[in-house]
Amino acid sequence: MAGWAISCPLAKRTAERVNYEPPKSDFTIDLQHEIALYIWEEGRGPTLTAVNEFCSELHGSSSAKCCATAVNTYLSACGKPVLKEDVFVAVKTCQRFHRDRVPIVKQTWEKDAASLEYYSDVTDSIIPTVHLGVPNTERGHCEKTFAILRRFASGAVTQAPWLLIVDDDTLISLPRLRRLLSCYDPTEAVSVGERYAYGLSRDGYSYITGGGGMVFSRVAVQNILAGGCSCRSSDAPDDMVLGMCLTTLGLPVTHSPLFHQARPDDYVKELLARQSPISFHKHWNIKPVAVYQRWLSEPDQRPQSHTDTREEL
Numbered sequence: 001m002a003g004w005a006i007s008c009p010l011a012k013r014t015a016e017r018v019n020y021e022p023p024k025s026d027f028t029i030d031l032q033h034e035i036a037l038y039i040w041e042e043g044r045g046p047t048l049t050a051v052n053e054f055c056s057e058l059h060g061s062s063s064a065k066c067c068a069t070a071v072n073t074y075l076s077a078c079g080k081p082v083l084k085e086d087v088f089v090a091v092k093t094c095q096r097f098h099r100d101r102v103p104i105v106k107q108t109w110e111k112d113a114a115s116l117e118y119y120s121d122v123t124d125s126i127i128p129t130v131h132l133g134v135p136n137t138e139r140g141h142c143e144k145t146f147a148i149l150r151r152f153a154s155g156a157v158t159q160a161p162w163l164l165i166v167d168d169d170t171l172i173s174l175p176r177l178r179r180l181l182s183c184y185d186p187t188e189a190v191s192v193g194e195r196y197a198y199g200l201s202r203d204g205y206s207y208i209t210g211g212g213g214m215v216f217s218r219v220a221v222q223n224i225l226a227g228g229c230s231c232r233s234s235d236a237p238d239d240m241v242l243g244m245c246l247t248t249l250g251l252p253v254t255h256s257p258l259f260h261q262a263r264p265d266d267y268v269k270e271l272l273a274r275q276s277p278i279s280f281h282k283h284w285n286i287k288p289v290a291v292y293q294r295w296l297s298e299p300d301q302r303p304q305s306h307t308d309t310r311e312e313l
Contacts, residue, residue, distance in 0.1 A: 001274060002054040003069040004032075006039075010046065014039060022201035029196050056274060075176055075258070075276040078183040084114035086186075087178060088160040090148045093129065093168035094136040095122045101168040101283065102127055108292040112174035115158050119148055134234070142231035145210075145238035153221050161186035163221055165214045171288060172213055172279040173296040180256065180278065181215070190217040191246055195255035198240060205253075207243020211281030212259035214239060223249055264295055 006014075023038055039045050055067035064070040093102055102118065110116060120129035121136035132147040145165060152163045162181060166172060184190045192215040193208035200206075208214045216224075229245035231238075246253055258278040260267065263286055277295055 001071055001271065002056040004054065005051075010039070018201060026199050026204070027196065028198070028200055028206075056270065058274070071274050073274050073276060075179050076183055077179045080182060081175065081178040082162065082181045082186075084112070084174075084178070086160050087113070087115075087162045087164055087174065087181070088152060088158040089113045089116040089174070090152070090163065090165045091116065091118045091168055091170075092141060092144060092148075092165065093118050093120045095120060095124075096136075097168050098124060098127060098129070104171075104283065104288045105168060107289055109172055109174055109296070115160060117157065118168075119144060137235035140233070140235035140237045142236040142238040142241050143234040145242070146229075146231060149216075149221050149225060153218070153225055161218050163216045163218065165210070165216075166279075167211055167281065169283045169288075170211060170213055170279055170281050171292045171296055173277070173298070175298055176258070176276060176278045176296075177213075177215070180258065184217070184254075186217040187219060188217060189220040189223050189251045190254065191215065191220050191242075191251065192254045192256055192259075194257070194259035194261055195253055196239075196261075198243070205240075205243045205247035206255075207239050207246075208253060209259075209261045210237075210239035211261045213279045214242070220246075220251060223251060264291060 023034060025034070028034060036048060040048070053066065053068040055064055055070055057064040057067055057070050059070040059072050061070075091102075091105060098120070118127050118129040119132055120127075121131065121134070123129055123131045132144060132151070134144045134147050137144075148165060149163075151157060164172075164174075164177065180192070184192065191208055194212040195206050196209045197206040198204045224242065224245055227245060227249045229241070229248070231241055243253060256278070258275060260277060260280045263280055263282050263284070264272060264277075265286065272295070280291065280295065
């Protein structure tokens with residue numbers, strides 16, 4: 001966030017080293033940390049030099065006066081937010097979670113969706129859910145995701161230019177997402193979310209990790225389906241299969257640090273304090289409604305405390 005610098009000789013040496021000694025992990029998840037470890041080389045490489053002028057202080061604050069870099073907390077926006085009707089939301093769920101996870105979605109962010117469907121392994125008229133004819137799997141959910149892509153591309157349910165696919169334990173701010181999407185052209189093949197990667201040192205691929213939410217333009221969905229991409233098994237990891245597909249087709253995978261695959265407690269607080277996060281993932285060992293209200297709800301949506309009410313009175 002504060003920025004970092006690397007000398008040209010070190011950059012060249014590191015690039016050459018990758019050819020004969022690739023990173024030990026096949027996955028790329030926390031890029032800055034992994035690069036730092038690789039350069040450090042278990043103490044044999046150069047040490048990281050702290051330079052106080054690289055700052056993560058807020059731009060314009062008194063503590064940033066001597067800083068060469070600073071950060072802003074505002075959410076990128078390139079015009080008016082895209083319309084509610086322009087984002088179709090697909091929630092992946094199953095009967096097992098109808099009573100605990102789905103109510104959280106309804107209590108928090110469902111109200112901000114103009115068009116949303118829950119895709120389950122059974123039809124439930126109360127929620128309601130849509131059964132795509134795909135059996136539930138314990139992991140991966142590749143066939144279910146491709147069924148969602150086909151349903152979206154058919155135009156039978158929606159003509160929206162954007163598709164958001166989330167898990168039933170994803171917490172997300174749709175207003176912030178719509179502001180972010182104003183920076184992208186839906187007539188192009190766009191895929192946005194938190195980008196991970198696999199096997200990059202040997203012709204691997206990047207992918208949008210599913211838990212934080214995967215966003216695709218309609219053009220991207222059409223390209224994926226027309227490109228002949230498919231699941232090797234019904235429980236193959238859908239996000240990784242889509243990443244392989246996009247890479248094969250030569251389509252970009254765009255990273256946004258505002259999507260999060262994990263819970264707020266899994267990140268450094270100072271990092272989140274300098275963001276306007278769009279999503280988090282997993283309900284385990286947290287109070288999801290409270291997490292949503294603290295990190296993702298808009299100011300006018302947050303419940304006022306009794307103290308605030310007394311002060312206003």
